[in-house]
Amino acid sequence: MESTAANGGGFLSRMALNDNKAGMEGLDRDRINKIIMEASKGSRFYENEAKKELQVNQRIEKMMLQKAQITEQQLQKAHAQVERMVYEMDMSRDLSRLIVHVDMDAFYAAVEMRDCPELKDKPMAVGSMSMLSTSNYHARKFGVRAAMPGFIAKKLCPNLVIVPTNFDKYRAVSNEIREIFAEYDPHFQPMSLDEAYLDFTDHLEQRISWPESLRTHWRGTDTTETGSIAPNTMLAKVCSDKNKPNGQYRLPSNREAVMDFIQNLPVRKVFGIGKVSENMLGGLGITHCAHLSQQMALLSLLFSETAWHHFLRISLGLGSTHIERDGERKSMSTERTFKEMSVAEEQLSLCRELCDDLAADMKKEELRGKTVTLKLKNVKFEVKTRASTLPCAVATADEIFAVAKDLLKTEIENVSPQRLRLRLMGVRISTFVSAEDKTPQQKSIVGFLQQGSSGPSQDIAPNRGRETVSHHSMEMDPPACSHSLEQLPQEVPRLQGLPWTAGQTELQQADVAGEKQPQSFFQRAYAKKLRLQGKSLSGEDKGHGSVCSGFNQRGMDNLKSGDSKMHDSERGLLGSSRNSSVTNMANVSVAPLEARVSTSGCAAPNCETLTCPVCFGEVRTTNLNVFNRHIDQCLSGVTTKPHQTTDTDSESDGDGGLKGLTAKDEWIEEDKGWQKKSKPDEDLNDFKTCETLHRPSVTRSEDTTDGGTLERCSRDEPLLDHHSFLNVHSSQRASLSRDGNPGTLTSHLESQPSHEASTLICPVCQVPQNTDDLTVFNRHVDLCLNQEVLHKLGEHASSSSLSSASVRPPITAKKSKERDQHKARPNKGKSKRRGPPSSPPAKKVKALGSQNTIDKFLR
DNA sequence: GCGGATCAC
DNA sequence: TATGGTGATCCGC
Numbered sequence: 061m062e063s064t065a066a067n068g069g070g071f072l073s074r075m076a077l078n079d080n081k082a083g084m085e086g087l088d089r090d091r092i093n094k095i096i097m098e099a100s101k102g103s104r105f106y107e108n109e110a111k112k113e114l115q116v117n118q119r120i121e122k123m124m125l126q127k128a129q130i131t132e133q134q135l136q137k138a139h140a141q142v143e144r145m146v147y148e149m150d151m152s153r154d155l156s157r158l159i160v161h162v163d164m165d166a167f168y169a170a171v172e173m174r175d176c177p178e179l180k181d182k183p184m185a186v187g188s189m190s191m192l193s194t195s196n197y198h199a200r201k202f203g204v205r206a207a208m209p210g211f212i213a214k215k216l217c218p219n220l221v222i223v224p225t226n227f228d229k230y231r232a233v234s235n236e237i238r239e240i241f242a243e244y245d246p247h248f249q250p251m252s253l254d255e256a257y258l259d260f261t262d263h264l265e266q267r268i269s270w271p272e273s274l275r276t277h278w279r280g281t282d283t284t285e286t287g288s289i290a291p292n293t294m295l296a297k298v299c300s301d302k303n304k305p306n307g308q309y310r311l312p313s314n315r316e317a318v319m320d321f322i323q324n325l326p327v328r329k330v331f332g333i334g335k336v337s338e339n340m341l342g343g344l345g346i347t348h349c350a351h352l353s354q355q356m357a358l359l360s361l362l363f364s365e366t367a368w369h370h371f372l373r374i375s376l377g378l379g380s381t382h383i384e385r386d387g388e389r390k391s392m393s394t395e396r397t398f399k400e401m402s403v404a405e406e407q408l409s410l411c412r413e414l415c416d417d418l419a420a421d422m423k424k425e426e427l428r429g430k431t432v433t434l435k436l437k438n439v440k441f442e443v444k445t446r447a448s449t450l451p452c453a454v455a456t457a458d459e460i461f462a463v464a465k466d467l468l469k470t471e472i473e474n475v476s477p478q479r480l481r482l483r484l485m486g487v488r489i490s491t492f493v494s495a496e497d498k499t500p501q502q503k504s505i506v507g508f509l510q511q512g513s514s515g516p517s518q519d520i521a522p523n524r525g526r527e528t529v530s531h532h533s534m535e536m537d538p539p540a541c542s543h544s545l546e547q548l549p550q551e552v553p554r555l556q557g558l559p560w561t562a563g564q565t566e567l568q569q570a571d572v573a574g575e576k577q578p579q580s581f582f583q584r585a586y587a588k589k590l591r592l593q594g595k596s597l598s599g600e601d602k603g604h605g606s607v608c609s610g611f612n613q614r615g616m617d618n619l620k621s622g623d624s625k626m627h628d629s630e631r632g633l634l635g636s637s638r639n640s641s642v643t644n645m646a647n648v649s650v651a652p653l654e655a656r657v658s659t660s661g662c663a664a665p666n667c668e669t670l671t672c673p674v675c676f677g678e679v680r681t682t683n684l685n686v687f688n689r690h691i692d693q694c695l696s697g698v699t700t701k702p703h704q705t706t707d708t709d710s711e712s713d714g715d716g717g718l719k720g721l722t723a724k725d726e727w728i729e730e731d732k733g734w735q736k737k738s739k740p741d742e743d744l745n746d747f748k749t750c751e752t753l754h755r756p757s758v759t760r761s762e763d764t765t766d767g768g769t770l771e772r773c774s775r776d777e778p779l780l781d782h783h784s785f786l787n788v789h790s791s792q793r794a795s796l797s798r799d800g801n802p803g804t805l806t807s808h809l810e811s812q813p814s815h816e817a818s819t820l821i822c823p824v825c826q827v828p829q830n831t832d833d834l835t836v837f838n839r840h841v842d843l844c845l846n847q848e849v850l851h852k853l854g855e856h857a858s859s860s861s862l863s864s865a866s867v868r869p870p871i872t873a874k875k876s877k878e879r880d881q882h883k884a885r886p887n888k889g890k891s892k893r894r895g896p897p898s899s900p901p902a903k904k905v906k907a908l909g910s911q912n913t914i915d916k917f918l919r
Numbered sequence: 920g921c922g923g924a925t926c927a928c
Numbered sequence: 929t930a931t932g933g934t935g936a937t938c939c940g941c
Contacts, residue, residue, distance in 0.1 A: 075931095099930095100931080103930085103931080104931095105930090105931050106931090109931090112924090115924090187932090188930090188932090189929080189930060190929095190930055190931065190932070191930095191931060191932045191933095192932095193928090193932090206928085207928090207931085207932085208931080209930065209931040209932095210930080210931095211929080211930050211931085212930090212931080251927085251928075252927085252928050253928090254928090255928080331926090331927075332925095332926070332927085333926085334925060334926045334927080335925090335926090336924080336925060336926085337925080337926085364938075364939070366937095366938070366939090367938085389935085390935075390936065390937095391934085391935060391936075392934085392935085393933085393934060393935075394933085394934085395932090395933060395934080396932095396933085397931090397932060397933085399929095431920085431921095433921090433922095441931085443923080443924090444922080444923090445921080445922055445923075446921085446922085447920080447921055447922075448921095449920060449921090484932090484933095486933085486934095488934090488935090491920095
């Protein structure tokens with residue numbers, strides 16, 4: 061077995077040529093592997109690979125040991141269980157679908173050859189001397205393939221032409237291709253630039269006459285495709301590999317054909333089985349799918365349930381029978397490889413850059429996440445990740461960096477006095493709370509102020525992170541919460557009286573609306589703003605009203621269960637133009653409008669009056685359209701602020717103002733200042749005013765409350781109404797953004813940090829602050845808010861845990877505008893893979909698919 | 920929730 | 929000279 065040859069022979073199976081690819085059959089593997097090993101041996105990369113191979117071998121040995129201890133009785137029992145499963149799975153087999161997998165042959169290379177025909181007859185690859193993305197079929201004959209470093213490829217094929225990647229070009233071609241896909245299946249599932257699944261079932265009849273035109277299209281891009289037809293995605297994917305290049309393969313939709321096809325299939329060909337799994341299975345003598353079924357009882361005893369169920373499905377030729385668009389993005393990251401870097405200052409500087417980049421990417425999709433992960437790879441290729449989860453979601457470069465920096469500092473300190481010798485650094489953000497978490501944060505902190513409130517979600521969860529984590533929490537609370545304030549003026553008042561609060565306790569309602577008293581200070585601030593500025597009528601708002609009403613109606617009509625996690629306020633607030641767009645699209649042709657109109661189901665069905673968030677009057681209706689109209693009318697009295705721009709792009713450096721205050725320069729200038737714990741983090745200077753006000757315990761309680769509330773809301777299923785209400789937010793906001801006459805305080809706030817606005821206006825007292833210095837401005841707002849908070853707290857005994865973290869003014873407030881635009885097409889960007897074709901060891905498949913079917917129409 | 924590992928492209 | 933970047937998931941703690 062190759063896997064046992066970890067060291068001695070100087071041959072690493074995991075580094076050997078992977079010829080599991082089209083166009084690489086019948087190669088002189090020994091010769092090629094010899095060249096690969098010679099080129100690699102002695103390198104740090106090689107050493108690390110050797111180490112990893114050893115680990116895998118140990119895993120295999122351990123597994124073999126387990127196998128040896130299995131009794132006949134256990135095996136028989138397992139066998140019976142497997143039999144039952146097989147029966148059930150077989151019974152559920154669905155052969156009714158016709159799934160097509162289309163895969164462009166050597167896509168990048170094909171595009172490059174199209175643009176440079178001389179390359180057609182030469183071995184060529186796309187990539188760099190460090191790494192190749194793909195190679196053409198000429199090059200593959202030499203053993204040159206994707207994921208191989210260019211310099212090794214050159215050794216295999218000295219005449220190899222390496223063309224640098226040009227992703228814009230590939231994307232453009234990919235878009236052409238996807239247009240064609242859409243003709244066949246508007247819900248097709250793109251897996252990457254060059255790969256997609258289509259469901260031909262529904263319109264098969266009319267499509268039977270189409271293949272001719274399909275070919276024509278492909279020639280247009282001068283690339284060839286391989287397609288396959290099969291009853292499920294797993295099989296389709298395998299089939300498309302069968303007749304590469306430029307071929308098709310159709311697997312008949314009957315059980316016999318499927319089972320026949322599966323038997324001789326090498327396990328490695330199946331999506332989800334990589335080289336490690338292949339080796340593990342190989343240790344058991346399992347190389348082909350036929351072996352899988354033979355050894356299933358054993359596998360069920362040696363592998364996790366997830367894993368062996370996956371194996372079982374493969375062995376039966378089962379796979380996903382429906383095409384699903386990408387679900388929601390779960391993480392976003394950026395990482396970079398570089399020459400050895402061991403100077404801490406440089407590392408921190410790079411970390412900052414990565415955070416900048418990541419924040420910029422996040423901004424495009426208007427994401428906010430709670431978990432920041434730092435990834436490090438040292439010069440020995442050892443990878444390490446360090447994560448920290450915050451109580452509040454973060455989004456800006458400063459916020460992310462505040463966390464990543466500490467993680468990095470900790471790692472640096474851990475190896476001190478030696479240096480971290482890095483070759484890669486990355487920053488990732490996850491645990492997105494994009495829409496649903498903002499209100500909870502807000503309401504919970506306000507709720508916290510309501511002492512005695514002891515709703516189900518009021519328990520204070522300990523921050524389970526390491527020391528650094530809690531440290532982060534302290535630092536991060538203010539910025540995270542500042543965001544929430546950004547939401548407040550619109551969202552908190554509007555939340556009051558929301559149907560879904562009706563069934564909750566009074567305290568819980570207070571939680572939500574920040575109102576135990578008749579009005580929260582936010583509401584008072586908002587009302588004050590309205591009084592001050594809302595006296596003149598603005599004509600455009602009538603327009604808003606109709607937009608709202610129209611949308612709401614449609615939204616309501618289409619309400620179904622969607623993303624159950626979706627919470628009201630932010631969804632509405634931030635997703636406005638998205639929802640509007642979706643509505644428009646839905647009017648055209650796209651069916652699944654409901655995908656956008658989420659159902660979090662927090663409402664209580666028995667609310668008969670609704671409280672207007674603007675005039676605070678009771679509106680006796682349960683008809684949200686009526687209610688919406690009322691709100692619109694109220695809002696139409698809101699005046700607009702002059703010279704506000706709606707050009708979000710021009711304001712894109714919204715946190716640029718902050719950057720001037722960041723630590724970047726500080727810790728570079730300061731000799732090792734970053735290492736001294738005693739030195740305050742100047743880069744967080746503008747957060748500090750809040751930090752003094754925010755105790756970690758408060759933060760935790762917020763967090764817990766949020767989670768609890770959210771959970772509770774998600775479970776209560778069917779409440780549709782508040783979605784319509786949500787839509788009021790959306791449409792209203794969209795209109796406000798678009799028409800350039802934002803009349804709300806939020807919009808007003810958004811404009812504050814912009815360059816155009818040299819004067820910042822306090823959102824609480826409404827007094828213009830004659831300063832550009834955001835730190836100064838922050839202090840002022842904090843002061844104002846403190847007065848409000850203290851005032852409020854006068855009615856409550858305990859003030860020791862006072863926190864106004866969440867009310868820090870929105871320095872980077874204007875981001876939310878852009879969010880409106882980008883949220884309309886969530887999470888398409890970088891995601892390369894989603895929902896493996898055979899639904900491999902994936903626990904859940906979130907039913908968010910329809911949400912994304914609209915995406916391409918919005919592109 | 921964290922961290923390592925695996926997998927796909 | 930030189931072995932990537934992004935995203936997802938699983939498993940064992």
